Amino acid sequence: MAERTDHDVDVEVLVIGAGVVGVYALYRAIDAGFSARTLEAGDGVGGVWYWNRYPQARFDSESYTYGYLFSKELFEDWRWKEEFATQPEIESYLNHVVDRFDLRRHIHTGQKVASAVYDEAANVWVVTTEKGDVVRARWVISATGGLSVPHYPELDGLDDFAGQAHHTGAWPHTPVDFAGKRVAIIGNGPSGAQLLPAIVDVVASVDLYQRTPTWTTPLNNGPLTDERHRWLNDNWETVVKVLSTSPSGFLHEPAGKFSTADSPEQRQAFFETMWKAPGFGKLTMNYYDMTTNRELNLEFCAFLAGKIRSIVQDPVTAERLIPTDHLFGAKRPPFVADYFESFNKPAASLIALRETPIVRVDATGIETTEKHRDYDIIVYATGFDFGTGALTRMGVQGREGLDLSKGWEDGPADFGGFSAHQLPNFFFPGGPHGAGGGNYPRYSQDQVDWITATIVYAREHGFDVFEPTAAHQDAWMSMIETLAPKSIFSAEHSHYYGANVQGKPRKFLLNPGGRPKLHDMLGEMSSTENYTGAFRKKVVNDAHH
Template sequence: MPAPAPTAELTTRADTLDVIVIGAGMSGLYQLIRLRELGLRARVLEAGSGVGGTWYWNRYPGCRFDSESYSYGYSFDSDLLSEWSWTEHFAPQPETERYLNLVADKYDLRRDIQFSARVKAAHWDEAAGCWNIELEDGGRHRARFLITAIGALSTPTMPSFPGMDDFKGPSFHTGLWPKEKVDFAGKRVAVIGTGASGVQTIQEVAKTAAQLTVFQRTPNWCAPLHNGKISPEEMAEIRTRYDEIFQRCRETWACFLHTAHPQDTFDATAEERRAFWEKLYAERGFGIWVGNYQDILTNRAANEEISRFIADKIRQRVKDPAVAEKLIPKNHGFGTRRVPLETFYYECYNQPNVKLVDSKATPIERITPTGIRTSDAEYEFDIIVYATGFDALRGAFDRIDFRGANGVALKDKWQDGATSLVGMLVDEFPNMLMLVGPHNALGNIPRTIEFNVEWVTDFLRHLGERGATRFEAQPEAVAQWMDHVMEIAQGLLSMEVDSWMTGVNHNVAGRQTRRIARYTGSAPNYRAWANGIAERGYAGVEIG
């Protein structure tokens, strides 16, 4: 790629890089590989001491992804696909971290990554035509282009209970788990939260803790993961199908191996529905959520039917009827929030060492030096685990002081909700690109990552061929994209529910109002829109 012609000031600044990437997770690593292919001088700034992003920070017990392993890894390198063997259908965190370290080693990526480099501020310098980056340790960098690879779920949120600093025992957030092993054997343990990370943690802690007390505010609809080992013979067979697997991911709604059944719920008889749902409930992965009848997330009566089916499964699996009822959501239907996948999660509540506390009925009043006090009881604990989730999509951006043209702060610009152009550009923020930003296609994230990285790479190649030094999304194009994002979300039952998918987080000030936080259409439609921009010469982006 021909290097864009620098400004006069940049010509004299040898310390100015072509590109800075924030984050060395799955998207940052792949973007670095592609930037090198373009011949650009790039550096990745990573807050952690190692690569992996999500799979570096989230080390809590039971952490694993819920996309099939062979659909999750990178698809761009046939040698890597041949070299790596997944050991489980849904790999645990240590395995995924090893995989990403293998990628870093294979491509010698660490020489262009600065670790323990948490970005504090990124300010656009119009006169110099570059971004000035400041680290929390005082370090500074300059680059003509800035790419954020900071993750959609990478900013842990803590509750604001009084006395949290008073607790004398160890306490951990699942998203900031220590590298050292935490031993729960014989301990009295509290887990606050029953979202995806809470469910995974509870399953593991229940195996060894003397007493596990789960504080649940909002129950979630969970479905079985049905994980299993992958034998060498099965892995060899999977390798022969990689082209088919990744093609399937390109075609499906959310890039999973599952896609919606073409039939509506009530086009089937009650007996057919029951048989279909039993089949899905017995299968691996997200089929029960994203491979279900096509109208369960838009037709209220259909959603009530599938919700009753899942509720009956919970009642069958939990022996105490009162506990089962506490675990069944009453304020949202199945699939309208992110569905945690579980392995004998509900059976944990049949164990004598596990207690469920409904913290809506008896709220936590404070954390004490020895445990937790609720409105009706005081509990003593040796360890407290906060499985209280993340400030999704926005959070990683809000904790960095991004300043664009004329000093506009991104946090102020997004005060009433994030805006973007295909989740990758923001008007008034020249020469900045986002990987998996707000209003991007989520789902099976690595498939979105690869598309985003390749789109960004092609765009940078285009700039180089034109000798361009500056680009900026046009407000009219952003408005048009946001109109599409809002239009396509109409009629979704999930838009009536508080969740991170609708921009609501009760642990974060200003996150109590539902807003469009993600692209709710299909991944193929998202790609078509983004590719259409490129095919029209990057229409909607001012290039100079």
């Protein structure tokens, strides 16, 4: 399709970010006939899979469910090596997609956005990069994601350490040599839990600093067999249908029953099956009432605690690794290999920060209330400023003086998890309230599909502005606030509430209604006069035309 041009702008659609969602947004915009460009802060494509390159960084969603579904040929031709691929393979896949669909010429790397300001008179977004380049765009799709701003712990002396210090979310491109080194890992979420087993056999020592234990369970990875690859290709239509419509965005077969269908003994046997289930299958393939029946969840937690005690040889360490403040799934559970087994290795130790908090970091290591420990390498596996972090740091200024860094000081307000009142023609798929606890790319690509359809609709009907009304936004936020307390992810001390960032308001940052509620509300908006109520013609002085 020939590119359409708009002489008011440098480009019709500007995408910010070349991660999984940004690459898809660029592809869809070009495929729909818009002139499009991407600005990417990194020096390559991949987004989170460009920056997170620590040892054993990998998917915990099955590789073929995380990748793209817009091309059957792409799906068939790309052969994943493992059920859950590692970072190098993921980065290779995304580069393959960019080159296969001739997208690289539209992507400008090394261009971190410093500001995005809406010129209301011209109905144009003026986007400026840190290098001083300026792009004028009619539509902006900020695909910066919820996991793009690494969060460092609020500790005294962070800059005083004389050894190597790395955040898992901003890992160097040159390999870090852990052999014979004294290492501290601060954080026990997915990245800390992946890194520990990857280095425990080569370091002189490794101390994992844990603030709150999490319900870590086995990933149960394996090679992607020829038989599995053939089955996926032979069942392409079914695979796409399930991944595009299921609440979780996975191919997992649900248990098909409530816990009341089984005796206590049968439930224990079923829990054993769940222990061996792949990744998120422990949530999606579990009893229907696992996420709503507190007593059942406690029973499963007791089963998991028994597993931890049976694996970890030191009983004191085992007890410190067992969560006591949240149910299974209330926090984002890590799915990894050999995490608990690592604590049986002579090099590994667990430092429980609730018992011995860190006092400060200094030139040679870390001082806790118990003692000082010397290190060669400190790894901060402390997560991200989730949901709002990138958007509030990007200098976004919308209509009527909306400054996002101030407007969202008390928490984000949006519609659909990807648009907001007073931000005309500005979208942020995968932003706050932009995930429902399932397979992240499936959910975000639903949003991109809707965004693309919306700007095509505007083009076809002569509209130049799309902006959710205050009523649209209020309805969406009312749903968020009503359902949040009922969500399985409702532990208010988790990053889903921004609790990992000191001073950040405690606001629920997921969509507690999940993918079904997103589809319902977008469908309702698209099929009524509410949809056209969000569109208008631009008001400009056309004398210069």
